[in-house]
Every structure is written in C-alpha cells, then in structure tokens.
Amino acid sequence: MEWLSQWWTLLCALLVLFAPGAVASWAIGLRRLALWAFAPVASIAMIVLVSTAFGFAHIRWTLLSALAGLLVVAALLVGARFLLRMPGVRPAVRGARWPLVLGLVAGAVLTAARFGLYIVSPEYISQSNDAPFHLGAIRAIIEHGTASSFGLGGLLDPEAPGAFYPGAWHATGSLIALMSGAGIPATTNILTIVVAAAIWPLGAAWLAQSASGRRAVGAVAAAMSPALLAFPLLMIQYGILYPYMLAVALLPAAIAVVVDLSARIDGAPRVGRVVQVILAVGTTVLALAIAHPSSVLMWALAVWLLAASRALALVRRPEVRVAPRVAALAIAVAGLLALAALWWATSHFLTADYWGPTRSTRRALIDIASSGYAGTQSAWWMSAFGLIGGIVALRRLRTAWLSVAWIGAAFLYFVAAAVHTVAIRTLIVGPWYSDTYRLAAMIPMFTIVLAAWGVIAITDAVMRFTGLAGAGRIEAVGTWIATVVIVAVGTAVFVATPVVQRYHVANGKQETRSPFIPAADSWLSLDERALIARLPETVVPGARVIGNPGTGASFAYALTGVDVYPAKWQVPRSPDYNLLAQNLRDAASDPAVCDAVDRLHVQYVLDFGPGDPGTGHVKMPGMTRFTGQPGFVSVDRAGAASLWRITACG
Incomplete structure (x- = not known):
C-alpha cells in the first residue's frame, strides 16, 4: 500500500522522463516503439541542455522555469521538423x-x-x-535553484566550489520532486x-x-x-x-x-x-x-x-x-x-x-x-x-x-x-x-x-x-x-532469479539484508533517523550542525535541508574539520578548537557515536561522549543518538 500511495510521484516521474522526449522523438521522425524507447534519451538531453543554459545565464531552476525551457526546446525541434521536412524513420519490421x-x-x-x-x-x-x-x-x-553539472559538485562541498559533476540524474530527480511535492527518499x-x-x-x-x-x-x-x-x-x-x-x-x-x-x-x-x-x-x-x-x-x-x-x-x-x-x-x-x-x-x-x-x-x-x-x-x-x-x-x-x-x-x-x-x-x-x-x-x-x-x-x-x-x-x-x-x-x-542479496566479489561475503532496510546496527540507525527528522524543529534556522560522516549524520542534509556538515560521506580535507574530529569534545579547555568552530560557523554537533572504522567510514573520537563535558548542552536525544549545542565558544 505504501507504494500505491506514491501514484502521483510515479505519474510525475513518467511525465518528466517521457513527455518532453516523446515530442523530440516525433520531431526527428521516430514512431511507435522507437518514439517511446528513445523518449527518455531525448528527455534527459533536453533537461541537461536547459539546466546547463540556465546555469550559464544565471536563471533560477524552478518548476515553471524548467518547464518553460523544455517547452522552448520542444517547439524548436518541431519547427525544425516542418521547416526541413525531416523524413519519418520506418524500418522494415x-x-x-x-x-x-x-x-x-x-x-x-x-x-x-x-x-x-x-x-x-x-x-x-x-x-x-x-x-x-x-x-x-x-x-x-532545489534549494540553490541551479541544476547545471558545471558546479553541481560544489553545491555539497564548500572545498570544491564550481566543481563539475555529471548531473543528469540529479537534475531529473529535482524536477520530479518539484512537480510532485514528494520528499527526497x-x-x-x-x-x-x-x-x-x-x-x-x-x-x-x-x-x-x-x-x-x-x-x-x-x-x-x-x-x-x-x-x-x-x-x-x-x-x-x-x-x-x-x-x-x-x-x-x-x-x-x-x-x-x-x-x-x-x-x-x-x-x-x-x-x-x-x-x-x-x-x-x-x-x-x-x-x-x-x-x-x-x-x-x-x-x-x-x-x-x-x-x-x-x-x-x-x-x-x-x-x-x-x-x-x-x-x-x-x-x-x-x-x-x-x-x-x-x-x-x-x-x-x-x-x-x-x-x-x-x-x-x-x-x-x-x-x-x-x-x-x-x-x-x-x-x-x-x-x-x-x-x-x-x-x-x-x-x-x-x-x-x-x-x-x-x-x-x-x-x-x-x-x-x-x-x-x-x-x-x-x-x-x-x-x-x-x-x-x-x-x-x-x-x-x-x-x-x-x-x-x-x-x-x-x-x-x-x-x-x-x-x-x-x-x-x-x-x-x-x-x-x-x-x-x-x-x-x-x-x-x-x-x-528472485530477489537475492549482493555477494561481495572483493571479500566473498554475502549480504544478509537489503541496505535500504533500517535497523539498530545499520549505518543510519533507527534512532539516528528519528533524531534527524526533528532537526528542523530543534535547530535554530540557518545554524550549522557538524557531524561524523562515518555515521548517519551524512544523510541529515538530504533528509531535512538543515545545514549539516559534511553533507556526504567523504571526510573534509579542511584542517579545521580534522581538528574538531579529534578534539571537539575538549572545546572548553582548548582555544584552538573554538577557533576552528568559529571558522566553520558551527553551532551544534550530532553525537552518533565514534563512527565505524571499516571501509568508507572513520572514527572521530572528538564528536562523541559529550555527557558531562563542559561547554555542551543537550538539545535532543533518540536512544543512543543525541544533538548538542556548543556553548564553550561563546
């Protein structure tokens, strides 16, 4: 029943991926199966073209502006078809x-x-x-109003402003979210x-x-x-x-x-x-x-x-x-x-x-x-x-x-x-x-x-x-x-070939459950997700929260829009961040920590434990065990997960 409740999101996804491209496919002469099979290719190309043009022209990416841009591209293609009399593609089948x-x-x-x-x-x-x-x-x-691949990498990484990242999937996803009103997941x-x-x-x-x-x-x-x-x-x-x-x-x-x-x-x-x-x-x-x-x-x-x-x-x-x-x-x-x-x-x-x-x-x-x-x-x-x-x-x-x-x-x-x-x-x-x-x-x-x-x-x-x-x-x-x-x-x-869990060819291990299923021992635990869901109410608007990306904290921005740093699982290369990763809990006694806190504009910290030292995860002892530490005030808690306001730095 949960899936059936997403019928509107599904319809919007189908419209975004097929409607613009169907017009383009028709314009270049494709018909029947060819028209519908090529439609997603054309839709993606049109979304990329419009989002890139908007980026260079500094036009904000919104639902209305994106649809207007796609409509212009479709109209140009249809006009070219009639003007140049492009022939239909009808292979012998x-x-x-x-x-x-x-x-x-x-x-x-x-x-x-x-x-x-x-x-x-x-x-x-x-x-x-x-x-x-x-x-x-x-x-x-959605928040920055730009979907161009030329700069997408820098939207989540302040250390890489303007970085290129191939963003056709992301621009398409943003358009579906804008049209349907559905959440990111x-x-x-x-x-x-x-x-x-x-x-x-x-x-x-x-x-x-x-x-x-x-x-x-x-x-x-x-x-x-x-x-x-x-x-x-x-x-x-x-x-x-x-x-x-x-x-x-x-x-x-x-x-x-x-x-x-x-x-x-x-x-x-x-x-x-x-x-x-x-x-x-x-x-x-x-x-x-x-x-x-x-x-x-x-x-x-x-x-x-x-x-x-x-x-x-x-x-x-x-x-x-x-x-x-x-x-x-x-x-x-x-x-x-x-x-x-x-x-x-x-x-x-x-x-x-x-x-x-x-x-x-x-x-x-x-x-x-x-x-x-x-x-x-x-x-x-x-x-x-x-x-x-x-x-x-x-x-x-x-x-x-x-x-x-x-x-x-x-x-x-x-x-x-x-x-x-x-x-x-x-x-x-x-x-x-x-x-x-x-x-x-x-x-x-x-x-x-x-x-x-x-x-x-x-x-x-x-x-x-x-x-x-x-x-x-x-x-x-x-x-x-x-x-x-x-x-x-x-x-x-x-x-x-039923639904089976992945076999890791690198180490010979078989997964026991889908990585989508949350559990107490999953990367984003049930407690962590519950606490993250409350961040818009528990954190002052515009405040920055710091966390360990080796825990579920790296999902917080995607799920809530709250400025949780970092917003991806890679550890920032910043010396200030690395200092806080090791010593943030000692902010009341170490002036260098407060200097780093000020430079990163941090006001809160998520304590989701020290982190997993395994592949792709890191241990950060400075971002855990704040109970009893001077300079930290408990704001919210869900099981083992907690949110703290940093008061040691004024």
Whole structure:
C-alpha cells in the first residue's frame, strides 16, 4: 500500500522522463516503439541542455522555469521538423504488435516488483557510501535553484566550489520532486523504479527489434529484461550507482536509434536527413555524457562495430562501384581511429584504478559463460539462448556487430575482474574506475537481446520442423508461440532469479539484508533517523550542525535541508574539520578548537557515536561522549543518538 500511495510521484516521474522526449522523438521522425524507447534519451538531453543554459545565464531552476525551457526546446525541434521536412524513420519490421505490448508489460511488472521488494518502502534510503551525495544533490539543486553539472559538485562541498559533476540524474530527480511535492527518499526510489522498469525494458525491446527486424524478438527481450541481476538490480545493491544506472538503461535505445537511422541511409543525402541524424546523435551523446561519461565509450564501440559491419556488407555487394566501397572502408577506418583516440584520451584524463581485480581467471570466465557477472546468480539458460542468438546474428554480416559487441563487453569485464597489470587495467577499463561491478552491468543488454533472438530462432526451427507453419505463415503462427514464450519466460525469470542479496566479489561475503532496510546496527540507525527528522524543529534556522560522516549524520542534509556538515560521506580535507574530529569534545579547555568552530560557523554537533572504522567510514573520537563535558548542552536525544549545542565558544 505504501507504494500505491506514491501514484502521483510515479505519474510525475513518467511525465518528466517521457513527455518532453516523446515530442523530440516525433520531431526527428521516430514512431511507435522507437518514439517511446528513445523518449527518455531525448528527455534527459533536453533537461541537461536547459539546466546547463540556465546555469550559464544565471536563471533560477524552478518548476515553471524548467518547464518553460523544455517547452522552448520542444517547439524548436518541431519547427525544425516542418521547416526541413525531416523524413519519418520506418524500418522494415515483421510481426504483430500486441505480443510486444505483452512483453513490455511483463518486463515492467516483474522489474517493478523486484525493486519494490528490495527497497521495501518508498521512504527508505540506500545506506551506502554514495547515497548522501546523490540525495543531497537533489536537495541542493532545489534549494540553490541551479541544476547545471558545471558546479553541481560544489553545491555539497564548500572545498570544491564550481566543481563539475555529471548531473543528469540529479537534475531529473529535482524536477520530479518539484512537480510532485514528494520528499527526497520517495522521489529517488520512484525515479529508480521508472529507470529500471520502464526505460530499460523499452530500450531492450527496441534494440532487439532493430537488430533482428522482428517484433517477436523485441517482445521476448522486453520480457527477459529483468532476467539478469547484474543489471539493473546490482546498481542499487552496490555504490549506490544512480547516475550510472540511468546511463546504462539509456544505452540500448541510444544504440538502436543509430541502427534504425543507418538502415535508411541510401541515395544522396538531403538536408532534412542530415539534420535528423545530427539531432539524433547529438541528443544521444549529450544524454549519455552527462548521465555518466563512461557510457559514451560503450555506445561508441557498438556504433563503430555497426558501421564496420555495414561497410563490409557494402563492400561485398558486387553491384556497388569501387568509389562507394573505398569510401565505406575509409569511414570505418576513420571511425576506428576516432574511437581509439577517444578511448586513449578518456583513459588518460578521466580514469582511475580504484579497485583491483576481484576474480581469478577461471572464475571470471565462468561468470561470463554463466551470465552470472560479478557474483550474481548464474543464468545458464540465458547463456544457452544467447549462444544460439549469437550464432544467428553472426550468420549475417549486417547483424554480426551485435555478437561482437557482446564479446567486447565481456572482454572489458574480464579485464576489470581478473587482469592484474595496472597499466592494462587503466588503459582499457580505467574510464569505469576499473570496477568489476560497473563493467558487469554493461553485458546484460547484449546478452538479453541475443538470448531473445535465440528463443525466437528455436521457435522458428520447431515450427519448420513440425510443419506447424509454412514459410508464408511463420510470422502469424510465431506470434502466438511468442506470446506463450513471453508468459513462460516472464514466470521463469522471477522464479529463477528472485530477489537475492549482493555477494561481495572483493571479500566473498554475502549480504544478509537489503541496505535500504533500517535497523539498530545499520549505518543510519533507527534512532539516528528519528533524531534527524526533528532537526528542523530543534535547530535554530540557518545554524550549522557538524557531524561524523562515518555515521548517519551524512544523510541529515538530504533528509531535512538543515545545514549539516559534511553533507556526504567523504571526510573534509579542511584542517579545521580534522581538528574538531579529534578534539571537539575538549572545546572548553582548548582555544584552538573554538577557533576552528568559529571558522566553520558551527553551532551544534550530532553525537552518533565514534563512527565505524571499516571501509568508507572513520572514527572521530572528538564528536562523541559529550555527557558531562563542559561547554555542551543537550538539545535532543533518540536512544543512543543525541544533538548538542556548543556553548564553550561563546
């Protein structure tokens, strides 16, 4: 019932993510499935464009101003369509439409159910390292009135004013919160479910349909979209990787739009078609780059493989003249050089090797073979279907790119998971921070599409072998069989891969509960959250509260809007903060402490204990045990959590 009460937040999220982009998709000529699958890509790009423009123009980001900006962009696109007479994109696709609808419904319902069961309540938050920043960034955008990525990092970190941070997810979340009036936790959770249960199945279905030319393959891909736990579920079990999850969910549609547009390139280019391609590609790159820059590399790799396969197919056609053949090969080579340059630049300037290898060579290969990436539950049945689909795709030069793209994604995962040489890791997978989990999330989009193709290939073979349908009726009969397959696959997906807790590939430990579920021993304990909820009433307006980010204090700003420092889990580098972390409780006897208190403008302190010395957390003995200490007055208490006013410094 808690989830049902969020129907208005859900509707607002769907409107924000689909309505602006649907207009843009229509303007560039997309229709039916393509229009709705590409709509989130276009919406994200439009939100990024408007928020960035507002940032440079110093226009405040509010609900009305944001909607006005989106309306202007949409109007310009519609005007360009009529002025330039951009053609419609209608690729040749076989099969009935209603199984596709059934597959999309199955994928959406199963994914939403899984996420609802894992998150448990719309008011719960992920108690993971990155969550305070992501939730706090939505709060900061609303309060400061700026959603530009050029400066987002500095909204929560006074030590990094003007810092760039890719903020497509955060700007989108702020717009949903402004429109719905929902709190930050509910907004975040609804946005997460829409990304997983709406954007992801639509993109998978469109990519499968575009690559195969058959709606039945798209229908089965949509039903299979929740089958692999490496994406999207793993993205809220680890990290938490909200922006990266959005970027990966957008990737299938981002690739599919190029597949559909490339199929229509024939004859002399017209102005309308050239502008159409520029708008589609520009929209895609903008959305992916500001959702998460690393996703552009995977998109570029898939697009180059597609272009290379089309070029080779053209070269092999005997009726094509020499000049077009040479031009096609030259474009393919130039594309490869551009991709290599982009990869090299990203690996040198936007890279890191934060995480070392987590799997042995044998274990990494088993992960790939079993579709159980990064310690997630094995799905051998998906691998079997995917192998068949991969063989089918390889039989045609124009579709072989899809199988090669799967091989490329699997290779990147192997490097992150099992290769020990730092130079190799940094060069090849550095843009993903050499992280096993992030690379694991890239493979499912190709696995699912190939597996769906394999399922339909098997049904085709069975029909031909048994004589159930002649060559002229195979699509009609196949539609009904595909419907049965969708129902069976949907049921199997949920039974075979239920909601399971994450397995830590780095240390071999299995989580026992969802990080969204609060408990007495969780990072943000029940007592801490109860006390935080009262901060707007217990703290003087405008006053600053200090706390240990190794405790639940780092969530306080995101949940209440009270100035609690720091507002993320990273420890500030400030010498003043470090002094207070060790000695704040001695403020009455140490003048240096009061000097630091004054420079940081601190009036209150949250005592949530000394902190956890484990990974991502720190012990701060100066921010605990204030009972009996001179210079501190108790303001509020909830169990072991307490709030104190600092009186030692005047």
